[in-house]
Amino acid sequence: MVITPALIVVDALVVKTAPWAVGISPFVRDGILPLLLLSVLAAGYVLAMRKRFCATLNETAQSLFVVMVTALAVLTVVGVFFRGPSMKLIWPI
Numbered sequence: 668m669v670i671t672p673a674l675i676v677v678d679a680l681v682v683k684t685a686p687w688a689v690g691i692s693p694f695v696r697d698g699i700l701p702l703l704l705l706s707v708l709a710a711g712y713v714l715a716m717r718k719r720f721c722a723t724l725n726e727t728a729q730s731l732f733v734v735m736v737t738a739l740a741v742l743t744v745v746g747v748f749f750r751g752p753s754m755k756l757i758w759p760i
Contacts, residue, residue, distance in 0.1 A: 670708070671741040679756045 678701075682688055688696050709731065716722045716730055751757035 668737060668741065671738045672745070674704075675742075675745055676756070 682696070712734065713727055713731060716727045720726075722730065748759045749756055
């Protein structure tokens with residue numbers, strides 16, 4: 668619940684306005700880089716679950732599913748209530 672809003676703010680305030688992001692293709696900046704970041708975070712989560720809690724493959728898959736559904740719910744709420752014109756982050760009134 669904490670990582671998803673933090674990544675939204677980082678994307679809106681840092682990545683879109685960073686000088687290094689200006690020269691990069693939007694396909695790479697808005698597609699490939701987030702996919703790689705999500706893949707690395709998911710792999711790290713799976714490895715941590717397996718090592719720290721000695722979780723089985725089924726338990727790991729279930730917990731990853733719950734994390735992804737929670738992230739989807741948070742992104743849906745942000746997309747509906749916290750986005751304004753041009754998809755800028757706003758505080759709902």
